[in-house]
Amino acid sequence: MASNSEKFSATNALTLAHSGLPENDAALFENMLEAWSRRRVGNNHRKKSISGDITIVREFTAFTNKAPWYWDEDDFDAWCEELGVARGLAPSSQRKYQGAIRIFLEYISNNVKFKNEVRRLYNITLKQICNEENCIPHVSEKELSNERRAFSHQQISIFFDAIDRSISEAARFNSKDLRPLQRDKVIFYTLYIGGLRISEGQGLNLESFEPNPAIPQFNDYGFIRVWGKGSRGSGKKFGQVPITHDGLPPLIDWYVKSVRPHFMMNADANENALFLSERGNRIAISTIEARFQHILRLAGLEGLGFTPHSLRHSSVTHESLRFSIEAVRRKHRHVYASTTQGYMHVPDSMVNDELNATIKAQIDMALDNSDNLKDKK
Numbered sequence: 001m002a003s004n005s006e007k008f009s010a011t012n013a014l015t016l017a018h019s020g021l022p023e024n025d026a027a028l029f030e031n032m033l034e035a036w037s038r039r040r041v042g043n044n045h046r047k048k049s050i051s052g053d054i055t056i057v058r059e060f061t062a063f064t065n066k067a068p069w070y071w072d073e074d075d076f077d078a079w080c081e082e083l084g085v086a087r088g089l090a091p092s093s094q095r096k097y098q099g100a101i102r103i104f105l106e107y108i109s110n111n112v113k114f115k116n117e118v119r120r121l122y123n124i125t126l127k128q129i130c131n132e133e134n135c136i137p138h139v140s141e142k143e144l145s146n147e148r149r150a151f152s153h154q155q156i157s158i159f160f161d162a163i164d165r166s167i168s169e170a171a172r173f174n175s176k177d178l179r180p181l182q183r184d185k186v187i188f189y190t191l192y193i194g195g196l197r198i199s200e201g202q203g204l205n206l207e208s209f210e211p212n213p214a215i216p217q218f219n220d221y222g223f224i225r226v227w228g229k230g231s232r233g234s235g236k237k238f239g240q241v242p243i244t245h246d247g248l249p250p251l252i253d254w255y256v257k258s259v260r261p262h263f264m265m266n267a268d269a270n271e272n273a274l275f276l277s278e279r280g281n282r283i284a285i286s287t288i289e290a291r292f293q294h295i296l297r298l299a300g301l302e303g304l305g306f307t308p309h310s311l312r313h314s315s316v317t318h319e320s321l322r323f324s325i326e327a328v329r330r331k332h333r334h335v336y337a338s339t340t341q342g343y344m345h346v347p348d349s350m351v352n353d354e355l356n357a358t359i360k361a362q363i364d365m366a367l368d369n370s371d372n373l374k375d376k377k
Helices: 010-017 023-042 047-064 073-086 091-110 112-122 153-172 178-194 198-202 248-266 285-299 309-319 325-331 337-343 348-376
Strands: 223-228 237-242
Touching (some): 047 073, 153 178, 153 309, 178 223, 325 337
């Protein structure tokens, strides 16, 4: 039976030699990385993300000068100190580095083949060395201060009013920008009402909607089915987003029946993407971002730091005034309520008005009770 090192071609010799590990250790380590990479490709991770995480794992291996089955918590703590103190990385970057090690260890320690191989060759049980105590929390207060801002109610109205005004002008002058503007309105309204990430909106298909039995008047558009961001380094995760505004279902239905067919004229007959470019392909994220900036200029809102992700922040903020924090968390598919709170940008004036209204109501109730007691006497 061939040894692990014999499974590699000559092109891998340089990689093994520069891993800093003994030949047999390096061969098994490379097998692990290759298998992990294939698994993540199968889970729809981006190649850039996979490559970056593999680079981080190799860096940690070089730092410890040990194969993964010899890693321990002390190694991890020393490396984290190097990242935070010596290299001065931001908390978000440190978390990314830590996350790469954690998900790599999760994979190999749960892989029966690698567990058995390490136990057979080294009499060692693979283990996870990353935990809540030695990793940076999901989100820190300092990082949240740098998050993208949300539109106010007035600003979001100005934004969509600018699209409607531009659509009217384009229709009046028979402009070629008419259909793109009509499409843009539906894209950005869907991102806002659904609280979707830009990649989730871009990835929508014709069948990405289903009825909500509790709200039959929404017809086929009661829920949005999305493949969104996973947690803890996992691949894309399926989510079902309830539509909570009655204006979105008829808008999507109008787009599918009256606008999208114009984009299908240059598309493959089997094209299933909901939002298309003028060439008939699924619209690119870069195009959505460019169109968003175009609308900001039309609305006079440029230069205020808004991005398409601001629509998701706006959705969380505005929905928090209608629903409980738990309902908002579930709709926006956050694992932690603290993450949802980090997306909320409720202005001080609104909070003060709410507090004052509550206090006034309590005072009025107390005065009413006092008057009732006097009447009884």
